[in-house]
Amino acid sequence: MSSVEKFLSFDEEQEIVQAIIKAERNTSGEIRVHIERTTEISHFDRALEVFGKLKMDNTKQQNAVLIYIAVDDHQFVIYGDKGINEVVPDNFWEGTKNTMQNLFKRGEFKQGIIKGVLKAGEELKEHFPWNADDKDELPNEVSKG
Numbered sequence: 032m033s034s035v036e037k038f039l040s041f042d043e044e045q046e047i048v049q050a051i052i053k054a055e056r057n058t059s060g061e062i063r064v065h066i067e068r069t070t071e072i073s074h075f076d077r078a079l080e081v082f083g084k085l086k087m088d089n090t091k092q093q094n095a096v097l098i099y100i101a102v103d104d105h106q107f108v109i110y111g112d113k114g115i116n117e118v119v120p121d122n123f124w125e126g127t128k129n130t131m132q133n134l135f136k137r138g139e140f141k142q143g144i145i146k147g148v149l150k151a152g153e154e155l156k157e158h159f160p161w162n163a164d165d166k167d168e169l170p171n172e173v174s175k176g
C-alpha cells in the first residue's frame with residue numbers, strides 16, 4: 032500500500048468529494064484536492080504545476096483553488112487562481128491553512144482536508160457567491176499523483 036493510500040481510505044476519499052460538492056454549493060469557485068507522496072521541487076512550485084496539469088486555470092472567473100498535499104513531506108499548499116488573488120487580501124487563505132494545520136498536527140488528516148475544503152468554500156462565497164447559472168467546471172474527485 033502506498034503512503035497516499037494509507038493516508039486516505041476509499042471511504043474517506045468519498046467523504047472529501049462530498050465536502051467539495053457541499054462547498055461548491057456556496058460559491059461559483061471550484062475546489063480541487065490533489066494528494067501525492069512527495070515532490071522534488073518546492074511545494075509551491077509543484078502546486079502550481081499540478082494546478083496547470085489539472086487545467087484549473089480554465090475557469091470562467093479564474094476562481095479555482097487547489098489544495099495540494101505532499102504526504103511524506105508533511106506539507107500542503109493552498110493555491111488560488113488569479114481571479115481570486117485580484118480581489119482578496121494577501122492573507123486570504125490563512126484561516127483555511129490554520130484550520131487544516133491544527134487538524135493535521137493531531138493526525139486527523141481526513142477531517143483536516145474536509146474542514147479545509149468547507150472553509151475554502153465559505154471564504155470564497157463572499158467574493159464569488161454561487162449563482163443559478165453556475166456550472167461545475169472542474170471534477171470534484173480527489174486527484175492523486
Ligand code: CA
Nearest residue numbers: 059166167168
Ligand atoms: Ca462552479
Ligand code: CA
Nearest residue numbers: 167169170171
Ligand atoms: Ca467542481
